[in-house]
Amino acid sequence: MGLFSKRKKSQESVQETLETQVENPTRSETPEIIAKPEIIESPEPSKPLGLFGKLKAGLQKTKDNFSEGISRVVNSFTKIDEEFFEELEETLILSDLGVQTADEICEQLRAEIKRVGATDTSVITGMLRQIITQMLTGDNELKLTTSPSVVLVIGVNGAGKTTTIGKLAANLRKDGKKVLIAAADTFRAAAIEQLSEWANRAEVDIVKHAEGADPAAVAYDACNAAKSRGVDVLLIDTAGRLHNKKHLMEELKKIARSVNSQLPDCSFETLLVLDATTGQNAVNQARLFNQVTAISGIALTKLDGTAKGGIIVSIKNELGIPVKLVGVGEKLDDLQPFVPEDYVNVLFPDGESGV
Numbered sequence: 554m555g556l557f558s559k560r561k562k563s564q565e566s567v568q569e570t571l572e573t574q575v576e577n578p579t580r581s582e583t584p585e586i587i588a589k590p591e592i593i594e595s596p597e598p599s600k601p602l603g604l605f606g607k608l609k610a611g612l613q614k615t616k617d618n619f620s621e622g623i624s625r626v627v628n629s630f631t632k633i634d635e636e637f638f639e640e641l642e643e644t645l646i647l648s649d650l651g652v653q654t655a656d657e658i659c660e661q662l663r664a665e666i667k668r669v670g671a672t673d674t675s676v677i678t679g680m681l682r683q684i685i686t687q688m689l690t691g692d693n694e695l696k697l698t699t700s701p702s703v704v705l706v707i708g709v710n711g712a713g714k715t716t717t718i719g720k721l722a723a724n725l726r727k728d729g730k731k732v733l734i735a736a737a738d739t740f741r742a743a744a745i746e747q748l749s750e751w752a753n754r755a756e757v758d759i760v761k762h763a764e765g766a767d768p769a770a771v772a773y774d775a776c777n778a779a780k781s782r783g784v785d786v787l788l789i790d791t792a793g794r795l796h797n798k799k800h801l802m803e804e805l806k807k808i809a810r811s812v813n814s815q816l817p818d819c820s821f822e823t824l825l826v827l828d829a830t831t832g833q834n835a836v837n838q839a840r841l842f843n844q845v846t847a848i849s850g851i852a853l854t855k856l857d858g859t860a861k862g863g864i865i866v867s868i869k870n871e872l873g874i875p876v877k878l879v880g881v882g883e884k885l886d887d888l889q890p891f892v893p894e895d896y897v898n899v900l901f902p903d904g905e906s907g908v
């Protein structure tokens with residue numbers, strides 16, 4: 554049983570019509586949305602790590618930052634008082650959970666402490682585990698309930714869309730799914746070539762047109778091909794260099810219309826790819842994109858190169874968009890379904906939980 558299919562439980566298929574998915578109103582034009590990535594260190598030579606091992610290795614910097622900060626606060630206070638909460642909240646903010654989420658976590662913690670009548674800090678880590686797990690849980694799986702299902706992949710240039718599509722295609726194929734990729738980022742010939750290489754590596758088919766072609770036409774052809782070839786999942790790559798919300802919205806609407814006309818009842822995901830190294834800026838990007846189109850899930854890339862993995866919590870808590878996939882490296886097998894319990898277990902390993 555494969556990595557992606559084994560987590561598939563009974564789930565309602567969200568078959569919203571594509572028209573309603575892209576109907577969010579546009580606002581005034583916004584400044585160009587640009588990712589500001591940190592320098593990523595080259596990946597370590599590969600050892601055979603399991604899925605959890607890879608996640609753990611990928612989250613190492615986040616763990617160092619986050620759990621060591623929490624342990625320091627918990628260990629330096631014996632009593633739970635206002636000063637303790639102030640320190641804790643500051644530590645959560647410094648771990649990239651964002652002000653709003655850090656505040657909400659502390660509020661929930663206060664309520665729980667009151668409920669159980671706790672007075673010393675030994676219970677804190679266990680409570681934090683529970684609160685954060687709960688915040689992250691809900692709708693974490695990609696919905697691929699029809700054949701074909703469609704995943705439209707959006708995000709700013711450099712976020713990791715093309716790479717994520719390649720990895721996802723490989724994972725799904727390993728799970729026994731028939732996958733097709735659509736090269737709807739037609740802006741540069743190099744983008745089409747890059748995606749073709751990933752399709753080769755993942756051993757899946759690709760539908761592409763020439764550079765400068767209409768992305769909606771590529772999507773249209775890809776949907777037809779998906780139907781006629783008995784494809785299970787169609788992954789659509791898009792360009793990330795659109796300069797304003799109106800343009801982006803129109804582009805995505807056109808692509809969605811193509812899909813809707815060819816595969817009217819398909820299971821449809823709009824996956825926003827975010828670069829974790831950009832920290833809270835990624836949360837702002839998600840907010841902007843969500844005004845342009847209804848995002849159904851997030852793929853958070855480059856967790857392996859950053860201590861800012863805490864943003865997973867603020868994305869879910871502040872925007873209500875579930876993280877569904879995490880990228881922990883540049884290789885074909887460096888994409889994982891996001892499992893909240895595993896994430897929390899990496900950040901608070903057993904034995905440090907205080908429970």
Ligand SMILES: Nc1nc2c(ncn2[C@@H]2O[C@H](COP(=O)(O)OP(=O)(O)O)[C@@H](O)[C@H]2O)c(=O)[nH]1
Binds near residue numbers: 712826855879882
């Ligand atoms: N370390 C690391 N690098 C990644 C990850 N995902 C993508 N990248 C790198 O990010 C860069 C941009 O990726 P690309 O897929 O071309 O982004 P796109 O412009 O959104 O399509 C490439 O060099 C990728 O190898 C990841 O999870 N970890």
Ligand SMILES: [Mg+2]
Binds near residue numbers: 738
């Ligand atoms: Mg690309």
